Each structure stands twice: as C-alpha cells, then as structure tokens.
Amino acid sequence: MRTQVGIIGAGPAGLMLSHLLHLQGIESIIIECRSREDIEGTIRAGLLEQGTVDLMKATGVADRMMREGHFHEGIELRYNGKGHRINLYELTGGKKVTVYAQHEVIKDLIAARLNAGGEMIFNVGDVSLHDLDTSAPKIRFRKDKDGELQEITCDYIAGCDGFHGPSRPSIPSSIRKEYQKIYPFGWLGILTEAPPSAPELIYAYHERGFALLSTRSPEIQRLYIQVDPNDHISNWSDDRIWEELHARLATRDGWKLIDGPIIQKNIVAMRSFVCDPMQYGRLFLAGDAAHIVPPTGAKGLNLAMADVQVLARALDAFYTSGDAEPLMRYSETCLRRVWKAERFSWYMTSMLHRHHDYTPFEHQIQLAELDxxxxSRAGSTSLAENYVGLPMEWKEKETVATLR
Known part of the structure; x- marks a missing residue:
C-alpha cells in the first residue's frame, strides 16, 4: 500500500488529522489495533475548549455536538462549604466550554471519514515503524492481528497511538527526553442515572479529598472523588461512594446532591507526561503518544486537537508549496502549548486535591490560593482563559482558510 500520510491510531487525534488532511486534498490511511465497536463503545468524559468546538464546526463535524452537547459559560469552585462561580464567558470575551463525550467525538469523526471514503483498517496487530529517517518511511502490521504481514509506504507517519503505542518508542532513546510526574492520588469515577444536580461543573476542595460533579446528559451524570490510586474498586460500595460525594460537595446553603443508581465505576491513576521532541525524521507524534495531563484541567483531548491542527497546516504547506519549515518546527510549536497546558493541569490538580503529606502551613496556602x-478578577481571568483554551499560535481564521 502507498499513501501520503500513514496514521497510527483512530482516536480523536488520528481521526481529526485524517479529516483535516482530506479537506486539504492530502491522502491518508488510518490503522487501529482495536475494533470500531470498541473505540466507539469505550465511554470517556469530554470537555471541549472553545477552539475545539470552533474546529469541529469549521470542518463540518459539529451538527450532533451542537444538538446534544451542553454549553457552559462558567464553572464553580467550592471550598469551606461555599461555592464560587468563575464566569468564563464574561472573563474571556464570550468563550465557553462544551461538555460532549470523547467517544461521541470519535463517532462523529469516523462517520465523516466513512462518508468521504476514507481508508481505516481496524483490528491490526504487530505494528512497527521503519525507515523513519528516509524519504519513504513504512508501517508494517498484521490485519486482524494474526493475519498476513502488510506494509504501508508513506511520505510521513503520524503517531496518534496513545501512551502505550509503538510510535514514541520508535524515536531513539538517545534523542528522546521524557518528563513525568506521578501524583499520589487517583480518581474514582462513576456514572449515575440521575438528573443534574447543578447547571455547571463543580470542582470541590475538601478535607476528605477532592470531588468533581459533571453532567453527561439530562439522565446521566458523571462524578469523581479523590482516592488512593492503589485502592481497589471492590472496596467502594455504592453507599460509601455516595457518602463521600455528599460530604465533599456539601454546602452551608442547603444545596442537595441528587443520588441515583450507579451504572459504572472505576479508579484511574493520575500523571503528567511530556515527550520532547515530538518528531523524528518523518515521524510526528500527536495527542497521548506525546503528552499526558491529569484530567483536572480537561486538556487531554483538546491538546490532541491542537497538535493535529499544527501538523495538518504544516503538511499542507509542504504539499502546496514545498515549504518544509513548518514541519521542521512542529515539535517546537506544539510544545509551547503543551507545557502551558501541563502547567495549568498541574496548577488545578495541586490547588484542589488534598495532599496528605502537606503540612498545616501548606494546606492554608491552598485555601489562600482558592480565596x-x-x-480577584485578575486571578479569575487567568484561570478562565486557560480553562476555555489559550489561543493557537495563529489566528483561527487562518486555520479555517486552509481547509479546501
């Protein structure tokens, strides 16, 4: 097989990149180790920055999101039994965030690729990358995991295959520098069949640990509590989970959390991770293959979308005019945004979680930061502009203008 851009991974990064390239007249093939059913059926939360929403609208994949998404103009920070609303819309000149699950974004992008005749190969195995420092890099894989070995020869390869995929390890260790922070706590997340308890997200700092209230739909809600990452979900009965949620989200003004049957629960660890550089030869990393953020700042999917916008524009410049400089600067351009998102995610995580190794002095500093x-309007504005998404390195209208 032969294509211009070989894409490893059919998550948000790989699918959006293929969609953008198609709109620019550039061929691509996506390979993915999981089945389409697995990808579309894996339930994951999603909070979209204004820029991600604008990108989906500009590229024609936002119709369902605009019908079913929840558009929030603010968030609430809750501590000492009192809520404090951050008016995102007012503080950022009219920007919002949209609650729309990641697997729904994936469904929309897969449908768009199929409607355009895009080539996607699911259920592959034994994926390996070759000749990355030549003009004809190759991807080898087995169809249906145990089938015949196949090969795609490409001009470029986009590694959008997540933290555990083969792309990042294909960058020589002598070149690759990795930065990581493992947090001493995790999140226990639940889905519950209940009506919304609040119109916007609530981030709560409490002596017993952090809690987050989010919405999924008028009938399904998403909630999280801080737990030991090494704990086992079997130790958490439904009653114990609701007891913690009620305690951590309680206020002095009589606000009530609405219970319901818990239909899903799991514990996830939390970490920050960055790979530098995000490129080697003709391989470019995007999304979780290059960086991980704790979910507190809601940046993971949005960083992936930012990466592929940079890469799509750079590839368009190369194929349109032969200008390879944007490709050479891909890593540098992306990492500026990545580190700012890492900083914000670390900041939100540090400010809102109970650190059991903190001294009483350090706990008071946390409360002072929340206060x-x-x-402070300056403090609220800084949080708001990071939360809705910092602007890209170029004007959004320039991105839209490249889509032919």
Whole structure:
C-alpha cells in the first residue's frame, strides 16, 4: 500500500488529522489495533475548549455536538462549604466550554471519514515503524492481528497511538527526553442515572479529598472523588461512594446532591507526561503518544486537537508549496502549548486535591490560593482563559482558510 500520510491510531487525534488532511486534498490511511465497536463503545468524559468546538464546526463535524452537547459559560469552585462561580464567558470575551463525550467525538469523526471514503483498517496487530529517517518511511502490521504481514509506504507517519503505542518508542532513546510526574492520588469515577444536580461543573476542595460533579446528559451524570490510586474498586460500595460525594460537595446553603443508581465505576491513576521532541525524521507524534495531563484541567483531548491542527497546516504547506519549515518546527510549536497546558493541569490538580503529606502551613496556602482566584478578577481571568483554551499560535481564521 502507498499513501501520503500513514496514521497510527483512530482516536480523536488520528481521526481529526485524517479529516483535516482530506479537506486539504492530502491522502491518508488510518490503522487501529482495536475494533470500531470498541473505540466507539469505550465511554470517556469530554470537555471541549472553545477552539475545539470552533474546529469541529469549521470542518463540518459539529451538527450532533451542537444538538446534544451542553454549553457552559462558567464553572464553580467550592471550598469551606461555599461555592464560587468563575464566569468564563464574561472573563474571556464570550468563550465557553462544551461538555460532549470523547467517544461521541470519535463517532462523529469516523462517520465523516466513512462518508468521504476514507481508508481505516481496524483490528491490526504487530505494528512497527521503519525507515523513519528516509524519504519513504513504512508501517508494517498484521490485519486482524494474526493475519498476513502488510506494509504501508508513506511520505510521513503520524503517531496518534496513545501512551502505550509503538510510535514514541520508535524515536531513539538517545534523542528522546521524557518528563513525568506521578501524583499520589487517583480518581474514582462513576456514572449515575440521575438528573443534574447543578447547571455547571463543580470542582470541590475538601478535607476528605477532592470531588468533581459533571453532567453527561439530562439522565446521566458523571462524578469523581479523590482516592488512593492503589485502592481497589471492590472496596467502594455504592453507599460509601455516595457518602463521600455528599460530604465533599456539601454546602452551608442547603444545596442537595441528587443520588441515583450507579451504572459504572472505576479508579484511574493520575500523571503528567511530556515527550520532547515530538518528531523524528518523518515521524510526528500527536495527542497521548506525546503528552499526558491529569484530567483536572480537561486538556487531554483538546491538546490532541491542537497538535493535529499544527501538523495538518504544516503538511499542507509542504504539499502546496514545498515549504518544509513548518514541519521542521512542529515539535517546537506544539510544545509551547503543551507545557502551558501541563502547567495549568498541574496548577488545578495541586490547588484542589488534598495532599496528605502537606503540612498545616501548606494546606492554608491552598485555601489562600482558592480565596485569591475566586476573589480577584485578575486571578479569575487567568484561570478562565486557560480553562476555555489559550489561543493557537495563529489566528483561527487562518486555520479555517486552509481547509479546501
């Protein structure tokens, strides 16, 4: 097989990149180790920055999101039994965030690729990358995991295959530098059949640990509590989970959390991770293959979308005019945004979680930071502009203008 851009991974990064390239007249093939059913059926939360929403609208994949998504103009920070609203819309000049699950984004992008005749190969195995430092890099894989070995010869390869995929390890260790922070806590997340308890997301700091209230639909809600990452979900009965949620989200003004049957629960660890550089030869990393953020700042999917916008524009410049400089600067361009998102995610995580190794002094500093950010317009504005998404390195209209 032969294509211009070989894409490993059919998550948001790989699918959006293929969609953008198609709109620019550039061929691509996506390979994915899982089945389409697995990808579309894996339930994952999703909070979209304004820029991600604008990108989906500009590229024609936003119709269902605009019908079914929840558009939030603010968030609430809750501590000491009192809520404090951060008015995102007012503080950022009219920007919002949209609650729309990641697997729904994936469904929309897969449908768009199929409607355009895009080539996607699911259920592959033994994926390996070759000749990355030549003008004809190759991807080898087995169809249906145990089938015949196949090969795709490409001009470029996009590694959008997540943290555990083969793309990042294909960058020589002598070149690759990795930065990582493992947090001493995890999140226990639940889905519950209940009506919304609040119109917007609530981030709560409490002596017993962090809690987050989010919405999924008018009938399904998503909630999280801070737990030991090494704990086992079997130790958490439904009653124990609701007891913690009620305690951590309680207020002094009589606000009530609405219970319901828990239909899903799991514990996930939390970490921050960055790979530098995000490119080697003709391989370019995007999304979780290059960086991981804790979910507190809601940046994971949005960083993936930012990466592939940079890469799609760079590839368009190369195929349109032969200008390879944007490709050479891909890693540098992306990492500026990545590190700012890492900083914000670390900041939100550090400010809102109970650190059991903190001294009483350090706990008071956390409360002082919460007091500052909720009482100072400058502090609130800084949080708001990071939360809705920092602007790209170029004007959004330039991105839309490249889509032919």
């Amino acid at each position: 500052y950010v909720t009482s």
